[in-house]
Amino acid sequence: MTGAVFSRAAGRDLPVVxxxxxxxxxxxSGRRYLDAAGGAIVVGIGHGSAEVADAIATQAREVAYxxxxxxxxxxxxxxxxxxxxLLPVDDPYIYPVSGGSEAVETALKLARAYHLARGxxxxxVIGRTGAYHGNTRGALSVSGRDGLRAxxxxxxxxxxxxxxxxxxxCPFPDxxxxxxxxxxxxxxxxxxxxxxxxxVAAFIAEPIAGAALGxxxxxxxxxxxxxxVCRRYGVLVIADxxxxxxxxTGRWFGCDHWGVxxxxxxxxxxxxxxxxxxGLAVTSGEVHDTVQRAGFVHGFTYSHHAVGAAAGLAVxxxxxxxxxxxxxxxxxxxxxxxxxxxxxxxxxVGDIRGRGLLWAVELVADRETKVPFARNERMAERIAAAAKxxxxxxxxxxxxxxxxxxDLLVFGPPLVISPAEVTEVVTGTAAAIREVSR
Ligand code: PMP
Numbered sequence: 001m002t003g004a005v006f007s008r009a010a011g012r013d014l015p016v017v018x019x020x021x022x023x024x025x026x027x028x029s030g031r032r033y034l035d036a037a038g039g040a041i042v043v044g045i046g047h048g049s050a051e052v053a054d055a056i057a058t059q060a061r062e063v064a065y066x067x068x069x070x071x072x073x074x075x076x077x078x079x080x081x082x083x084x085x086l087l088p089v090d091d092p093y094i095y096p097v098s099g100g101s102e103a104v105e106t107a108l109k110l111a112r113a114y115h116l117a118r119g120x121x122x123x124x125v126i127g128r129t130g131a132y133h134g135n136t137r138g139a140l141s142v143s144g145r146d147g148l149r150a151x152x153x154x155x156x157x158x159x160x161x162x163x164x165x166x167x168x169x170c171p172f173p174d175x176x177x178x179x180x181x182x183x184x185x186x187x188x189x190x191x192x193x194x195x196x197x198x199x200v201a202a203f204i205a206e207p208i209a210g211a212a213l214g215x216x217x218x219x220x221x222x223x224x225x226x227x228x229v230c231r232r233y234g235v236l237v238i239a240d241x242x243x244x245x246x247x248x249t250g251r252w253f254g255c256d257h258w259g260v261x262x263x264x265x266x267x268x269x270x271x272x273x274x275x276x277x278x279g280l281a282v283t284s285g286e287v288h289d290t291v292q293r294a295g296f297v298h299g300f301t302y303s304h305h306a307v308g309a310a311a312g313l314a315v316x317x318x319x320x321x322x323x324x325x326x327x328x329x330x331x332x333x334x335x336x337x338x339x340x341x342x343x344x345x346x347x348x349v350g351d352i353r354g355r356g357l358l359w360a361v362e363l364v365a366d367r368e369t370k371v372p373f374a375r376n377e378r379m380a381e382r383i384a385a386a387a388k389x390x391x392x393x394x395x396x397x398x399x400x401x402x403x404x405x406x407d408l409l410v411f412g413p414p415l416v417i418s419p420a421e422v423t424e425v426v427t428g429t430a431a432a433i434r435e436v437s438r
Contacts, residue, residue: 020047023414023421025393033388034413036425037395041211041243041358041412044270045318052275052314059310068304075309082316088239088255089265091285096312097303099279100242100268101134104204106281107264108138109298111202111236114263114287117294122201123157126191126235128164129403132212133204133240142204145212146403160195163187164209165218166401168351168362169370181221185229192233202236202264207254210243212399214360214408215353223258236263236287242279243358246270247319247415250329250356257355263287276311324415331417332356338426339411348379348437359411361429372400378407382436383429392428 015027023046025033035043045052059075066073080094087094095110097103108125115122127133127142134140140149141156144164149156163171163184170176172183192200207223209216230237237260244254245267251257255265264287268279283291302308319325336354343349343361350364363380365373373379380396387394400406413425 022046023417033391033393034421034424035393036411036413037393038412038414039274040395041248042269042274043414044246044248044273045315045324046414046416051318052311055310055314056275056307059307064307066306068299073306073309075306075313076304079309079313082313086252087265087282088253088261089282089284090261092282093285093288095281095303096305096308097279097281097300098277100266101136101139102300103242103266103268103279103281104134104139104240105136106298107238107266110264110281110283110287110291111238113291113294113296114236115201117290120198122199124160124195124200125202125204126160126162126188126200127204129161130164130213130399130401131205131209132399144403145399147405160191162191164213164216164401165222166216167219169402171402177219181219181225184222185225188226189229192235197233200233200235202238203230204238204240206240206244207257207260208244208249208355208358209401210358211395211410211412212397213401214362214397214406214410215358216401217353217355223260227260238262238264238266240266242266242268247325247328248356248358248412250325250332252325272308272311273315275315276308278308278312328356328415331422334419334422335359335411338423342426342430346433357413357415361409363407373407379436380407380409383409383432386432386435387428390428390432392425394429
């Protein structure tokens with residue numbers, strides 16, 4: 001019997017990718033696709049960068065692998081030096097790993113280690129309804145997507161959940177749109193009290209909820225109120241910037257929109273733009289010094305990988321030199337405006353929301369009542385398939401920030417997308433929606 005690949009698209013015949021350049025991908029039959037999803041909102045600097053490929057090759061030729069407990073590398077030291085001032089974390093220490101879930105696991109462990117080092121046995125981490133933080137055991141335990149969690153529930157650890165800021169169906173409609181940030185903070189405080197304040201180690205959340213929930217931008221009073229509650233109870237703030245980091249939302253990090261200074265931050269995806277499986281767990285100097293004093297031991301075989309650092313550094317230089325964070329903000333405004341102009345009146349488009357180059361269209365059966373489609377009538381997956389037939393790649397999700405199942409089209413193109421390509425994405429999407437809703 002021959003070997004076979006475990007499929008991530010069971011039952012579907014996938015094209016074979018042959019190459020990529022900027023926002024474009026090509027399959028082996030020569031078809032061109034405009035990539036408006038960056039894979040899974042990963043590719044920031046665009047496909048096919050010779051510069052990043054050269055940086056990876058140079059490092060691999062010099063030395064591909066050493067264990068992080070035996071050697072430092074100039075690639076990693078240089079990476080930390082350039083990245084440090086861009087991070088919204090005080091005196092940041094960077095723990096490089098191989099992806100988002102590993103970064104989340106690292107941050108969860110660091111949070112517990114921090115409290116233990118201070119003589120406090122805090123083990124509960126509070127996440128949010130509907131949230132996605134990864135598929136490993138710890139990351140899944142703090143995630144709030146019931147569909148993904150249910151089969152593993154008895155196996156998941158100490159986690160609790162609080163409300164998600166979901167403006168389209170605000171859980172506090174009487175306070176909406178002014179003052180619901182304070183109500184979310186109240187809900188968090190109630191959860192901390194219910195768990196016992198001395199048991200709660202950390203609160204984990206994305207600054208702007210990513211693709212799983214469809215680019216939910218919180219109200220401006222949300223983050224100041226949430227961080228104030230965390231500080232009051234000595235609960236560490238973990239910002240999950242796996243999707244929002246590295247310019248995706250039009251600032252270097254999602255936290256920057258509100259001046260949030262988390263104790264821990266995790267990133268991945270855009271960090272190496274898909275050129276290397278690079279993730280980062282970042283601690284404040286205070287957390288770092290505390291856990292180091294207590295002899296924190298942690299690591300994976302491939303953490304601190306020099307080639308990963310070389311890829312990350314090359315990507316960072318390109319983001320910075322080519323002004324791609326500002327480009328993300330500008331092109332994002334265009335994308336949002338054109339999505340609204342083209343789709344806002346469609347009878348099944350309930351909401352269009354986003355920031356920078358992370359946008360979502362939420363589809364509903366009835367726009368007036370916001371009633372979602374029955375499972376077998378959902379549109380997003382079919383629209384994404386119709387758009388792919390037209391050569392536009394979209395991301396779709398069944399996540400919903402209130403914990404139920406949703407119907408979302410998500411846009412996260414490479415930050416190098418041109419104004420004309422933004423329009424091409426929107427017209428391709430609109431045509432696909434028309435085709436599916438005929
Ligand atoms: N956190 C968030 C917000 C994510 O979007 C993801 C991946 N979609 C993860 C964590 C997990 O990252 P990975 O798939 O690299 O393990």
